[in-house]
């Protein structure tokens with residue numbers, strides 16, 4: 001086992017639009033709705049925007065379903081990823097909570113990589129999120145039981161997945177608060 005020179009134990013904080021703003025938008029029925037359909041429906045309008053990169057590589061927005069196995073905690077965090085060419089939205093199809101791990105970027109030797117000092121873990125219950133393009137995030141972290149999420153992200157040319165694997169001597173883990 002390599003010696004550990006970075007130890008980070010993350011516990012979740014509640015997800016709010018303000019706290020998530022540096023990473024993207026919260027998708028929930030919040031703010032003042034527009035009454036539509038002859039007053040029978042509240043439209044919570046333009047909660048988030050789909051980013052598709054620049055023409056001619058724009059591609060298209062697609063809708064998928066992720067059926068995610070629950071994660072067992074505590075769990076090690078060995079990598080982060082991001083999508084340079086488009087946003088990615090996770091809209092929970094159940095009331096099951098899930099975790100969101102994000103961080104800001106820093107430049108090391110001219111290369112952008114996740115900044116571990118800004119790793120932020122959110123506990124989400126009911127609300128969806130839309131990651132900005134290029135937002136460092138951990139792949140989906142479902143909890144408790146197999147959970148479906150509706151995904152809105154980009155399909156198109158170019159490489160839209162950048163992964164960064166932390167050094168083995170870093171010990172980063174996520175825990176549910178005691």
Ligand SMILES: NC(=O)N[C@@H](O)C(=O)O
Nearest residue numbers: 081088137138139140161
């Ligand atoms: N790779 C993939 O489709 N999923 C990830 O992007 C993720 O954020 O879960």
Ligand code: NI
Nearest residue numbers: 081083088139
């Ligand atoms: Ni992703």
